[in-house]
Amino acid sequence: MLETEIAIIGAGPAGMAAALAAAESGVAATVCDEYPRPGGQFFKRAGGSFGLGPAHLGREHEHGERLRRALTEDRIRVLSDTLVWGAFGEKVLMLYREGRSEALRARAIVIATGAYDRPVPFPGWTLPGVLSAGGAQTLAKTQWIKPGARMLLTGAGPFVLPVADSLLRAGVEIVAIVEATRPREWWRHAAALWGQWPRFAEASAYRRMLRAARVPVLFGHKIVRAEGEETVTGAVVAAVDKSWRARPGTERRFAVDAIATGFGFLPNTELPDSMGCTLRWDAHGQAWFAAVDDMMATSQAGIYAAGEITGIGGSVVALDEGRIAGLSAAEHIGALDPARAAQLRAPVQASRKHLQGFADMLNVLFAPRPGLWQGLIGDTLACRCEEVTAAEVRACVREGCSTPKEVKDWTRAGMGLCQGRICRSLVVQAIAEERRIAPGQVPRSSVRPPIKPVPMGALAMSEMP
Amino acid sequence: MAGYDVCIIGGGLLGTATAYYAAKAGLKVVVLEARDLAAGASGAAFGGVSVGIYSYSSTRVPPPYVSISKASLSLYHQCQEELGAPLDFDANGSLDPFYDEQGLARGRERAAGLVECGVPCQVVMREDLRELEPALSDAVAGATHCPIDGHVTPMAMVCALAKGARSHGAEIRTSTPVEAILVERGRAVGVRTAVETISAGWVVNTAGLGATGLAATANVAVPVDYSRGQMFVSERIPPLLRTYVHNIKQTHAGTIVFGATRESGVTDVGTTVAGTKEILAWAVRLLPALAQVRLVRSWAGIRPVPPDGYPIIGPVEGVERLLISVMHRGVTLAPVIGEIMTELITTGRTKHNIEPYLLSRFADAPAGSLGEVQEKFYVAG
Amino acid sequence: MSPAEGAHRPGHDARTEGVRRGAAFAVTVDGKEVTGHEGETVLGVLWAAGIRTLRVTARMRQPRGFFCGMGVCFDCLVNVDGRHGVRACMELARPGMVIRRQQDAGSFPPRGGGSHA
Numbered sequence: 001m002l003e004t005e006i007a008i009i010g011a012g013p014a015g016m017a018a019a020l021a022a023a024e025s026g027v028a029a030t031v032c033d034e035y036p037r038p039g040g041q042f043f044k045r046a047g048g049s050f051g052l053g054p055a056h057l058g059r060e061h062e063h064g065e066r067l068r069r070a071l072t073e074d075r076i077r078v079l080s081d082t083l084v085w086g087a088f089g090e091k092v093l094m095l096y097r098e099g100r101s102e103a104l105r106a107r108a109i110v111i112a113t114g115a116y117d118r119p120v121p122f123p124g125w126t127l128p129g130v131l132s133a134g135g136a137q138t139l140a141k142t143q144w145i146k147p148g149a150r151m152l153l154t155g156a157g158p159f160v161l162p163v164a165d166s167l168l169r170a171g172v173e174i175v176a177i178v179e180a181t182r183p184r185e186w187w188r189h190a191a192a193l194w195g196q197w198p199r200f201a202e203a204s205a206y207r208r209m210l211r212a213a214r215v216p217v218l219f220g221h222k223i224v225r226a227e228g229e230e231t232v233t234g235a236v237v238a239a240v241d242k243s244w245r246a247r248p249g250t251e252r253r254f255a256v257d258a259i260a261t262g263f264g265f266l267p268n269t270e271l272p273d274s275m276g277c278t279l280r281w282d283a284h285g286q287a288w289f290a291a292v293d294d295m296m297a298t299s300q301a302g303i304y305a306a307g308e309i310t311g312i313g314g315s316v317v318a319l320d321e322g323r324i325a326g327l328s329a330a331e332h333i334g335a336l337d338p339a340r341a342a343q344l345r346a347p348v349q350a351s352r353k354h355l356q357g358f359a360d361m362l363n364v365l366f367a368p369r370p371g372l373w374q375g376l377i378g379d380t381l382a383c384r385c386e387e388v389t390a391a392e393v394r395a396c397v398r399e400g401c402s403t404p405k406e407v408k409d410w411t412r413a414g415m416g417l418c419q420g421r422i423c424r425s426l427v428v429q430a431i432a433e434e435r436r437i438a439p440g441q442v443p444r445s446s447v448r449p450p451i452k453p454v455p456m457g458a459l460a461m462s463e464m465p
Numbered sequence: 466m467a468g469y470d471v472c473i474i475g476g477g478l479l480g481t482a483t484a485y486y487a488a489k490a491g492l493k494v495v496v497l498e499a500r501d502l503a504a505g506a507s508g509a510a511f512g513g514v515s516v517g518i519y520s521y522s523s524t525r526v527p528p529p530y531v532s533i534s535k536a537s538l539s540l541y542h543q544c545q546e547e548l549g550a551p552l553d554f555d556a557n558g559s560l561d562p563f564y565d566e567q568g569l570a571r572g573r574e575r576a577a578g579l580v581e582c583g584v585p586c587q588v589v590m591r592e593d594l595r596e597l598e599p600a601l602s603d604a605v606a607g608a609t610h611c612p613i614d615g616h617v618t619p620m621a622m623v624c625a626l627a628k629g630a631r632s633h634g635a636e637i638r639t640s641t642p643v644e645a646i647l648v649e650r651g652r653a654v655g656v657r658t659a660v661e662t663i664s665a666g667w668v669v670n671t672a673g674l675g676a677t678g679l680a681a682t683a684n685v686a687v688p689v690d691y692s693r694g695q696m697f698v699s700e701r702i703p704p705l706l707r708t709y710v711h712n713i714k715q716t717h718a719g720t721i722v723f724g725a726t727r728e729s730g731v732t733d734v735g736t737t738v739a740g741t742k743e744i745l746a747w748a749v750r751l752l753p754a755l756a757q758v759r760l761v762r763s764w765a766g767i768r769p770v771p772p773d774g775y776p777i778i779g780p781v782e783g784v785e786r787l788l789i790s791v792m793h794r795g796v797t798l799a800p801v802i803g804e805i806m807t808e809l810i811t812t813g814r815t816k817h818n819i820e821p822y823l824l825s826r827f828a829d830a831p832a833g834s835l836g837e838v839q840e841k842f843y844v845a846g
Numbered sequence: 847m848s849p850a851e852g853a854h855r856p857g858h859d860a861r862t863e864g865v866r867r868g869a870a871f872a873v874t875v876d877g878k879e880v881t882g883h884e885g886e887t888v889l890g891v892l893w894a895a896g897i898r899t900l901r902v903t904a905r906m907r908q909p910r911g912f913f914c915g916m917g918v919c920f921d922c923l924v925n926v927d928g929r930h931g932v933r934a935c936m937e938l939a940r941p942g943m944v945i946r947r948q949q950d951a952g953s954f955p956p957r958g959g960g961s962h963a
Contacts, residue, residue, distance in 0.1 A: 128911025135915025
């Protein structure tokens with residue numbers, strides 16, 4: 001069995017920052033990460049065998065490299081290609097790596113498992129070539145392979161900008177960026193922009209990039225349909241009202257071979273949930289996040305959460321939260337005395353608060369609006385794994401199912417390999433609509449091990465903690 | 466004046482089965498479920514519908530138990546026709562594997578006993594087993610094969626029974642915990658919930674883990690032990706299993722459902738590393754093809770187990786119009802329990818022999834002698 | 847039923863030009879030889895070759911490609927060296943890999959009230 005002082009789950013910005021903070025405090029940390037290389041989603045990059053010149057690399061590349069180099073320091077052990085499949089007892093994590101199930105015992109845990117693109121259904125969304133914005137960016141950024149020759153990006157909020165940047169660098173022709181909100185809606189939140197000058201600089205740089213590439217931007221529109229037989233060949237968008245409901249008679253079709261959708265993110269909260277950490281519903285994020293105090297402590301002693309799982313804030317917030325969590329975890333195990341820990345935390349807490357303010361504004365401005373779910377009807381799939389249609393889910397709710405568990409038992413929605421990650425929010429939305437309650441009022445289902453599917457042979461030979 | 470003819474406490478297999486048969490017989494029925502339908506053991510159970518497999522007994526399955534199990538199995542087929550909702554019920558036979566001489570001897574005893582009760586069952590050795598179930602490993606020396614056995618998805622059965630009950634006018638209320646059974650002058654007259662008193666001609670306690678506590682409100686002692694069963698389900702795979710092998714089956718969707726641990730006294734519904742390892746090691750040993758198949762979910766249920774392992778069914782001494790049914794093999798017996806309860810209510814007796822299963826058998830037995838109770842009823846046949 | 851043949855476009859290469867890649871090698875996809883480079887995932891190799899249908903679903907017999915690209919959605923499943931249901935986006939391509947696009951397992955009896963199949 002592996003032992004460590006602080007176990008960190010996730011090697012994205014938050015996880016890496018936590019590891020560095022722990023190491024600075026003289027504490028041995030073990031970082032467990034599912035991917036082959038640290039960096040998470042934000043700092044993901046192509047493997048070493050790619051020879052990339054400056055024209056290929058984005059602005060965050062250097063920062064990511066610095067962090068990765070720092071992780072090689074002695075006190076930090078990085079276990080890549082490692083899945084934490086369950087958390088048991090007193091801070092025991094069960095890992096699946098190299099074909100084996102092993103135990104890792106820690107004195108404190110930092111959970112930094114990040115987030116994934118919010119699934120948004122519409123007719124044709126399962127066609128090959130219809131991708132999440134993150135998925136499109138990953139292929140382009142880490143392997144320099146074009147998700148499509150001609151692409152349409154549809155979404156809400158600024159994440160589409162770095163995605164467009166990655167795609168353009170990879171040689172993709174972007175036929176349009178389709179943004180659901182209109183600029184005039186943004187000025188209400190102008191106050192939140194004060195002091196966020198780096199964000200302005202970033203935004204300006206992206207705008208220049210789009211203009212140089214002559215990418216049309218359509219405001220106040222969204223995707224309503226993907227067309228094609230074996231693969232996507234067309235994207236149909238429509239103008240939307242303030243609730244993002246499609247206006248009749250405004251459809252426009254673009255000939256494309258890939259579509260990327262970017263309507264925000266959902267946090268990977270399975271692990272904190274399974275460890276008994278309290279989750280809080282965020283009405284703007286339309287998701288349950290890990291509840292933390294300003295030390296990044298969850299409701300369970302010695303367990304901290306950082307990064308997107310506490311609230312969508314992007315990489316800059318994640319870096320701060322990771323640092324705070326690492327310091328708090330070090331304090332928890334006695335490696336930092338409380339006064340010193342507080343002293344080290346204070347500037348980072350201030351920075352985080354400042355940055356989170358901006359992120360909060362974005363979350364409010366670009367929060368999903370009711371019309372986003374117009375596609376969740378009829379034959380459009382709600383559960384992609386088990387092929388359960390939105391109509392079947394709604395029918396089952398009308399017949400009396402009021403919880404995601406009941407919908408799952410009746411339709412199999414949520415029983416597939418993704419364990420409900422894609423359909424859970426859609427089932428909740430359907431229940432909320434049919435029963436006329438807020439999505440946050442829909443009961444949550446229990447989380448069970450394995451946190452992701454694991455081969456049975458490995459579990460049969462599992463190390464006992 | 467009674468509000469309902471029958472008030473059933475508990476919306477699991479036994480409660481919904483009773484509701485279906487009672488409503489079908491024209492009775493005015495209400496089911497009060499504290500949480501959701503099948504929230505307890507019924508929702509977690511493996512789903513074996515079997516005469517031939519019974520792990521809590523001595524080698525021979527007692528004839529009265531065989532009798533009600535066989536009857537229930539027939540009723541399953543009827544339910545499949547009548548209920549009109551998919552049960553995910555298959556009756557392709559069961560296999561109870563053994564690995565050594567001792568197991569073979571037990572298997573032969575089991576089979577002989579069943580045949581004497583008119584149930585087809587035979588021992589099948591390894592070579593012939595390969596034809597029946599090619600995926601079984603060579604570690605299996607043989608198995609008892611009961612060709613009439615089957616399996617069901619318990620949740621589907623509960624939902625189908627509930628639907629059937631409602632179609633005959635039964636009322637089913639979930640999120641409605643019952644606080645007490647009301648007794649007046651030695652007769653059950655209804656129940657009390659947090660918000661109201663419901664009067665009924667008969668009260669049926671099929672509340673599973675809650676049965677003991679509720680019975681206590683009527684001054685009735687119902688001894689029940691608890692045993693946790695951790696269960697597991699895999700991803701969908703191409704057809705691998707045809708029958709139900711004790712205790713592993715393949716659902717219509719293609720997933721492999723298997724289990725379960727037997728953790729006496731545990732009432733926590735978490736799954737553990739130890740339980741996962743134990744059950745998965747057993748499953749992979751039995752079906753080597755499963756080694757590369759992924760586990761998708763684990764869960765646990767708490768079995769209510771009467772002290773001698775056999776069901777508690779029927780009337781209660783000292784309180785009229787109160788019926789109770791608690792057991793740990795509610796899947797197999799659900800339909801026959803529904804029939805028995807309905808017969809008791811409408812006619813005062815039942816065609817099935819429930820003498821060995823009356824609650825009163827625990828009042829008679831001196832402490833620590835419950836093993837003898839079991840043998841007594843077997844011999845009495 | 848096998849995934850659509852038409853999706854494989856010989857000569858097609860969606861790779862970005864002007865990027866120096868790792869060593870090239872051959873893998874087979876449904877028996878046809880396809881080029882991969884060190885550092886590319888199975889998904890990358892397939893997508894670069896214009897192969898967009900990675901599997902066909904069990905219930906509705908629909909083609910699927912990839913969706914999240916980060917190992918969450920389990921859409922991009924292929925058979926690699928005999929292992930079924932491998933996430934192409936998470937699996938690094940290696941020389942000589944035998945990749946087969948898959949027809950999903952499982953059947954779907956009629957649904958509705960309580961069908962927990």
